Amino acid sequence: xxxxxxxxxxxxxxxxxxxxxxxxxxxxxxxxxxxxxxxxxxxxxxxxxxxxxxxxxxxxxxxxxxxxxxxxxxxxxxxxxxxxxxxxxxxxxxxxxxxxxxxxxxxxxxxxxxxxxxxxxxxxxxxxxxxxxxxxxxxxxxxxxxxxxxxxxxxxxxxxxxxxxxxxxxxxxxxxxxxxxxxxxxxxxxxxxxxxxxxxxxxxxxxxxxxxxxxxxxxxxxxxxxxxxxxxxxxxxxxxxxxxxxxxxxxxxxxxxxxxxxxxxxxxxxxxxxxxxxxxxxxxxxxxxxxxxxxxxxxxxxxxxxxxxxxxxxxxxxxxxxxxxxxxxxxxxxxxxxxxxxxxxxxxxxxxxxxxx
Amino acid sequence: xxxxxxxxxxxxxxxxxxxxxxxxxxxxxxxxxxxxxxxxxxxxxxxxxxxxxxxxxxxxxxxxxxxxxxxxxxxxxxxxxxxxxxxxxxxxxxxxxxxxxxxxxxxxxxxxxxxxxxxxxxxxxxxxxxxxxxxxxxxxxxxxxxxxxxxxxxxxxxxxxxxxxxxxxxxxxxxxxxxxxxxxxxxxxxxxxxxxxxxxxxxxxxxxxxxxxxxxxxxxxxxxxxxxxxxxxxxxxxxxxxxxxxxxxxxxx
Numbered sequence: 001x002x003x004x005x006x007x008x009x010x011x012x013x014x015x016x017x018x019x020x021x022x023x024x025x026x027x028x029x030x031x032x033x034x035x036x037x038x039x040x041x042x043x044x045x046x047x048x049x050x051x052x053x054x055x056x057x058x059x060x061x062x063x064x065x066x067x068x069x070x071x072x073x074x075x076x077x078x079x080x081x082x083x084x085x086x087x088x089x090x091x092x093x094x095x096x097x098x099x100x101x102x103x104x105x106x107x108x109x110x111x112x113x114x115x116x117x118x119x120x121x122x123x124x125x126x127x128x129x130x131x132x133x134x135x136x137x138x139x140x141x142x143x144x145x146x147x148x149x150x151x152x153x154x155x156x157x158x159x160x161x162x163x164x165x166x167x168x169x170x171x172x173x174x175x176x177x178x179x180x181x182x183x184x185x186x187x188x189x190x191x192x193x194x195x196x197x198x199x200x201x202x203x204x205x206x207x208x209x210x211x212x213x214x215x216x217x218x219x220x221x222x223x224x225x226x227x228x229x230x231x232x233x234x235x236x237x238x239x240x241x242x243x244x245x246x247x248x249x250x251x252x253x254x255x256x257x258x259x260x261x262x263x264x265x266x267x268x269x270x271x272x273x274x275x276x277x278x279x280x281x282x283x284x285x286x287x288x289x290x291x292x293x294x295x296x297x298x299x300x301x302x303x304x305x306x307x308x309x310x311x312x313x314x315x316x317x318x319x320x321x322x323x324x325x326x327x328x329x330x331x332x333x334x335x336x337x338x339x340x341x342x343x344x345x346x347x348x349x350x351x352x353x354x355x356x357x
Numbered sequence: 358x359x360x361x362x363x364x365x366x367x368x369x370x371x372x373x374x375x376x377x378x379x380x381x382x383x384x385x386x387x388x389x390x391x392x393x394x395x396x397x398x399x400x401x402x403x404x405x406x407x408x409x410x411x412x413x414x415x416x417x418x419x420x421x422x423x424x425x426x427x428x429x430x431x432x433x434x435x436x437x438x439x440x441x442x443x444x445x446x447x448x449x450x451x452x453x454x455x456x457x458x459x460x461x462x463x464x465x466x467x468x469x470x471x472x473x474x475x476x477x478x479x480x481x482x483x484x485x486x487x488x489x490x491x492x493x494x495x496x497x498x499x500x501x502x503x504x505x506x507x508x509x510x511x512x513x514x515x516x517x518x519x520x521x522x523x524x525x526x527x528x529x530x531x532x533x534x535x536x537x538x539x540x541x542x543x544x545x546x547x548x549x550x551x552x553x554x555x556x557x558x559x560x561x562x563x564x565x566x567x568x569x570x571x572x573x574x575x576x577x578x579x580x581x582x583x584x585x586x587x588x589x590x591x592x593x594x595x596x597x598x599x600x601x602x603x604x605x606x607x608x609x610x
Contacts, residue, residue: 092409095406095407095409095410095411095412096409096410096411097411098410098411098412099410099411099412099413099565099568100411100565101565102564102565103564103565107375107379111371111372111375114371115368115371115372118364118367118368118371122364141367145370145371145374148371148374148375149374149378152375152378152379152382153378154562155382155562155564156378156379156381156382156385156601156603157558157560157561157562157601157602157603158378158381158382158558158599158601159530159557159558159599159600159601160557167370167374170366170370171367171370171371174363174364174366174367174370175363175367177363178360178363178364178367179360202457204436204456205435205436205456205457205458205511206454206455206456206457207454207455207456207457207532210454210455213454214454263449264449264452265454272449
């Protein structure tokens with residue numbers, strides 16, 4: 001079977017989806033008389049597709065039908081919930097017996113827990129192709145490692161440090177790239193952003209949880225994560241670029257939004273209002289940039305985030321300008337009319353993008 | 358092959374993190390000064406992280422002198438912008454984020470005597486002004502902490518040189534805030550003063566077998582009336598090179 005030698009599971013699934021769509025469209029065309037295949041041709045095509053699907057299914061355990069695909073989604077959700085529940089169980093179990101364990105035993109238990117979950121994930125990855133159980137055990141390993149670092153900090157009565165986010169990020173990235181797990185990739189990216197921003201805060205003698213009072217510390221690491229999304233290593237993996245773009249751009253938007261509303265939280269040595277105006281301008285530019293680049297490169301998640309960010313920025317500006325000076329019905333009328341205007345604009349952009357493709 | 362390396366890297370991250378954390382913990386304790394400070398239940402109260410937790414955790418209880426913030430020359434070295442003259446409505450000056458620094462907590466010294474006298478005077482004044490005022494039981498002052506924040510700064514070593522007696526002066530990492538205060542006779546004008554928001558770490562883990570001794574001591578005198586309340590245990594603490602404390606002894610009282 002040619003063409004399936006070096007493809008990923010996601011590419012195999014996309015191929016099966018295309019085959020199913022092709023079959024449905026072919027049936028429709030034949031019913032309407034637009035095309036007519038001989039019995040021999042139809043049998044040849046049917047055999048080819050059946051063999052191809054059988055090969056892909058055996059190698060990647062892809063969903064062959066809509067029902068299977070729905071069950072897979074259910075499996076993913078259950079796997080995530082299971083991972084969360086197992087992590088909570090491990091943490092609470094340890095808390096329940098903490099007091100009866102000596103310090104060396106406490107340290108040994110929390111040290112071994114993530115390694116044991118990691119070994120379990122490696123073992124299940126050898127026997128399953130869909131990686132649902134591997135994903136569950138990987139998330140559990142990450143949760144155990146978070147507990148490991150937290151417990152060590154408690155046992156040693158240590159002062160909170162940004163370094164914890166660094167090791168959590170590295171661990172999450174290692175697991176994400178091992179088994180192509182997008183949830184752990186997002187966790188790794190968020191931990192990396194938190195590590196860089198809290199390190200900047202520590203440099204300025206600010207406590208770690210002042211992060212939301214000094215959102216400028218988030219800007220650079222968030223941009224770096226969004227840029228890293230385009231790296232070759234991520235483009236080769238299904239959904240990695242999208243996940244990293246979202247993990248980078250969402251904190252960036254939140255940081256700009258906070259600064260556009262509260263200039264006192266900026267380190268820029270300008271008057272508070274000037275800083276707020278600068279960040280409002282930056283916010284609209286960022287939203288427009290996300291929309292334009294997202295449409296051109298067909299990054300659906302970037303377009304959606306850009307549109308949502310633009311709408312929130314605009315709504316906040318409307319509230320600041322007009323909420324106190326006009327009747328509320330006029331205010332909401334303006335918001336409604338603006339939303340309709342935006343819909344028309346986005347529809348035109350959609351049509352031009354469709355024509356370009 | 359790549360997968361195997363990544364897996365190995367993940368396992369290595371776990372092991373290196375644990376080794377480094379334990380190494381730093383050891384370094385904190387090995388290179389510590391030998392001086393200790395002995396506090397009582399008044400300063401170290403047993404706290405529970407959750408209803409199901411069996412961990413024994415002590416919370417360090419301290420207080421600040423009433424209505425007295427630290428002046429600008431104390432908080433400026435921490436990075437606060439403190440105006441020389443009172444200002445009005447400058448939000449960026451008056452709303453500054455908290456900062457990390459070091460605080461000196463004096464144990465059972467002149468600062469505590471002052472706090473105690475003020476509390477007694479306040480209770481007496483309230484009783485005199487309002488006949489229906491029910492004064493608190495005399496024992497309540499005996500339950501209060503005697504650790505008082507008396508100084509702060511950006512350099513723990515410099516503070517230790519100023520307060521060399523480690524058995525009376527506890528120096529630890531703290532969160533410092535700059536609080537706006539209105540100027541008397543000019544309500545529109547504000548100035549800043551420093552205040553200690555919290556100490557880090559604020560809780561101290563009690564390992565076995567000291568936790569058993571502590572819980573046994575805490576179980577004593579449970580039924581005693583509040584008037585005869587006395588601290589049930591003393592805890593000897595030592596702070597290490599990185600100002601991370603650990604418990605060296607627990608004694609029932």
